[in-house]
Amino acid sequence: MVVVNGQREDRISIHDRGLAYGDGLFETVALISGVPQHWDLHLQRMARGCERLGLPFPAPEVFARDIEGLSPPPARCVLKLILTRGSGGRGYLPPEAPSPTRIACLLPWPDYPATHVTDGVTVRLCRTRLGINPFLAGIKHLNRLEQVLARAEWREGNIAEGLMLDARGRLIEGTMSNVVLIFNGSLHTPSVRDCGVAGIMREVVMRECRAAGMSIIERDIGWQEVREAQEMFLTNSLIGLWSVRCVSTPEGQFTYGAPEVTRQLRACLSAQLPGTHA
Amino acid sequence: MVVVNGQREDRISIHDRGLAYGDGLFETVALISGVPQHWDLHLQRMARGCERLGLPFPAPEVFARDIEGLSPPPARCVLKLILTRGSGGRGYLPPEAPSPTRIACLLPWPDYPATHVTDGVTVRLCRTRLGINPFLAGIKHLNRLEQVLARAEWREGNIAEGLMLDARGRLIEGTMSNVVLIFNGSLHTPSVRDCGVAGIMREVVMRECRAAGMSIIERDIGWQEVREAQEMFLTNSLIGLWSVRCVSTPEGQFTYGAPEVTRQLRACLSAQLPGTHA
Numbered sequence: 201m202v203v204v205n206g207q208r209e210d211r212i213s214i215h216d217r218g219l220a221y222g223d224g225l226f227e228t229v230a231l232i233s234g235v236p237q238h239w240d241l242h243l244q245r246m247a248r249g250c251e252r253l254g255l256p257f258p259a260p261e262v263f264a265r266d267i268e269g270l271s272p273p274p275a276r277c278v279l280k281l282i283l284t285r286g287s288g289g290r291g292y293l294p295p296e297a298p299s300p301t302r303i304a305c306l307l308p309w310p311d312y313p314a315t316h317v318t319d320g321v322t323v324r325l326c327r328t329r330l331g332i333n334p335f336l337a338g339i340k341h342l343n344r345l346e347q348v349l350a351r352a353e354w355r356e357g358n359i360a361e362g363l364m365l366d367a368r369g370r371l372i373e374g375t376m377s378n379v380v381l382i383f384n385g386s387l388h389t390p391s392v393r394d395c396g397v398a399g400i401m402r403e404v405v406m407r408e409c410r411a412a413g414m415s416i417i418e419r420d421i422g423w424q425e426v427r428e429a430q431e432m433f434l435t436n437s438l439i440g441l442w443s444v445r446c447v448s449t450p451e452g453q454f455t456y457g458a459p460e461v462t463r464q465l466r467a468c469l470s471a472q473l474p475g476t477h478a
Numbered sequence: 479m480v481v482v483n484g485q486r487e488d489r490i491s492i493h494d495r496g497l498a499y500g501d502g503l504f505e506t507v508a509l510i511s512g513v514p515q516h517w518d519l520h521l522q523r524m525a526r527g528c529e530r531l532g533l534p535f536p537a538p539e540v541f542a543r544d545i546e547g548l549s550p551p552p553a554r555c556v557l558k559l560i561l562t563r564g565s566g567g568r569g570y571l572p573p574e575a576p577s578p579t580r581i582a583c584l585l586p587w588p589d590y591p592a593t594h595v596t597d598g599v600t601v602r603l604c605r606t607r608l609g610i611n612p613f614l615a616g617i618k619h620l621n622r623l624e625q626v627l628a629r630a631e632w633r634e635g636n637i638a639e640g641l642m643l644d645a646r647g648r649l650i651e652g653t654m655s656n657v658v659l660i661f662n663g664s665l666h667t668p669s670v671r672d673c674g675v676a677g678i679m680r681e682v683v684m685r686e687c688r689a690a691g692m693s694i695i696e697r698d699i700g701w702q703e704v705r706e707a708q709e710m711f712l713t714n715s716l717i718g719l720w721s722v723r724c725v726s727t728p729e730g731q732f733t734y735g736a737p738e739v740t741r742q743l744r745a746c747l748s749a750q751l752p753g754t755h756a
Contacts, residue, residue: 202492211489212497214480214581219490219560221622222500254630282497290588292622292629292653303492310568331609331673332645336623343621344499344570345614351570352532367610375570395609
C-alpha cells in the first residue's frame with residue numbers, strides 16, 4: 201500500500217531528485233493499531249532534515265492524511281515515509297521553488313527472532329567506515345550507500361547487526377541502529393555531530409533517562425573503549441532495545457556479562473518500546 | 479525520451495533501492511549524432527562502480543540497444559544512464575541476486591555561455607566539504623547530496639562552478655567537474671583516492687597528455703597551493719575544458735593569468751571535446 205503526494209500510486213518519475221542524487225529524507229516509523237509511535241520526534245527530525253537540505257516541510261496534517269489514506273491494519277506494521285526535492289533544477293542545482301515528492305507506504309513488521317530481545321544479539325565490526333560530514337550528520341537523508349555496503353559485508357543469520365566506525369576510528373552506530381555503552385553503571389552514546397543518524401529510539405532513551413535522573417553522555421567513543429564497557433545495547437524504532445552479548449571482530453570475539461542495566465532500562469521504557477505491543 | 483529496462487517508460491517503483499538508498503550508479507554522456515562519446519571509458523567506470531557495489535554489470539550491447547531505443551536526434555544531446563540495484567533485500571541488506579534497474583534517457587544539451595570556453599570562467603570556493611570514503615571514491619554513485627548542497631550555495635549566473643575541499647582541506651574537484659592546475663608548465667590534478675569522482679574527461683586529458691609525452695601528476699593538493707598555480711582548468715564530458723579566470727573565496731578574489739597551457743592543451747584535444755561538434 202503506497203501513496204505518492206496523497207494519491208494511490210506506487211511509482212515515481214525517473215527524473216525525481218530522490219533517485220538522481222538521493223536528494224531527500226526518510227523516516228521508518230512503528231505503526232501500532234494505526235498510531236505512529238513517537239510521531240512528534242519523527243516529525244521533528246524530518247523538519248530538521250528539511251532545514252538542512254533547504255526543503256519545504258509539509259504540514260504535519262498532510263502526513264496524517266497520507267497515513268489515513270493507507271488504511272493501516274490494526275496489527276503493528278512499519279510506516280515508511282520518503283520526502284524528496286521532486287524533479288527539476290539544473291543538474292545538481294536545486295529548483296528555486298521545489299515541489300517535493302511525498303511517499304508513504306506500509307511494510308510488514310520485520311520478523312526478528314524473539315531471542316534478540318530476551319537473550320541479546322551477536323554483532324560484528326564492519327570494515328566499511330562512515331565518512332565525516334557534519335552538515336549531513338544526524339539527519340536521515342537518502343544517501344545510504346555506506347550502510348548498504350556495511351550491511352552487505354555479512355549474510356550469516358546469527359549476526360544481528362554490524363557496528364560502524366567513522367573515518368577516524370570512532371564507534372558511531374550500527375548499520376540500522378544506534379549504540380549505547382554502559383561504563384560503571386552510567387550510559388554513554390556516540391556523538392552524531394560528525395556522522396551517523398540521530399535515531400528516534402536513541403532520543404527516547406536519552407529523554408527517559410534524563411527524566412529518571414540518570415545521566416546519559418553523548419561523546420566520542422574510540423573503538424578500544426568498546427571492549428572496556430560492561431554492557432552495550434542497540435536501539436531503533438522497530439527493534440526497541442537489543443542488548444549485545446557478543447562482538448565479532450577480525451581479531452576475534454569478545455563478550456559482555458549479564459545486561460543488568462539494559463534490563464532495568466527496558467523495564468522503565470516498556471511503554472515506549474514497540475515490542476511490548478506485539 | 480526514457481527507457482527503463484529496455485521499455486518506453488518514465489517511472490520506477492518507489493521500492494527501488496536507487497531511491498531508497500542511492501544504491502546505484504549513473505553516467506552523463508555526450509551524445510553526438512547518436513554516438514556516445516568516450517563510450518568505452520564510461521562503460522569501464524560503470525563496470526568499476528558495479529564491482530565496488532557488488533552489482534552485476536549489464537553487457538555493453540544492452541546499453542547500446544537502450545540508446546537505439548531512445549532514437550537519439552542528429553544534434554548533440556545528453557545521454558543519462560542510471561543503474562540501480564533494483565528492488566528487494568531486507569532494509570539495507572541487498573538481495574542475493576539483484577535484478578538491477580537500467581534507465582536511459584535523453585536530456586537537452588546544457589546552454590552554457592560560449593564565453594565559458596573562449597574567455598574562461600569565475601568559480602567560487604564552496605563551504606560544503608566532501609566526506610572521506612575511499613570505498614566510494616572515484617565511482618559515480620547516486621549518493622550526491624554533498625554536490626547538491628555545494629551547488630545550492632550560489633545562484634549568481636556569473637559563477638560557473640564551485641570548488642570543493644574534502645574534510646581535511648584538500649582541493650578535490652568542482653561540484654560537477656574535475657580540476658587541473660598548472661605549476662611551472664606541468665599539470666597536476668587532485669587525487670580521487672579518498673573522495674571525488676574520477677571524471678571521464680579528466681581521464682581523457684590524462685591519457686592524451688601522457689600520449690603526447692607531457693606528465694600529469696595525480697596528488698594531494700592543499701588549498702593554499704591553488705593560489706600559487708599559474709593556471710587552472712575544469713573538465714567534464716559536457717563542458718570539455720573551461721579555463722578558470724577568477725576564484726572567489728570568503729577572503730576575496732584572486733585571478734589567474736592568460737591560460738596559455740590550457741589553450742595549447744585544448745587545441746591538442748580538440749577531437750576529444752564535445753564543444754567542437756556544436
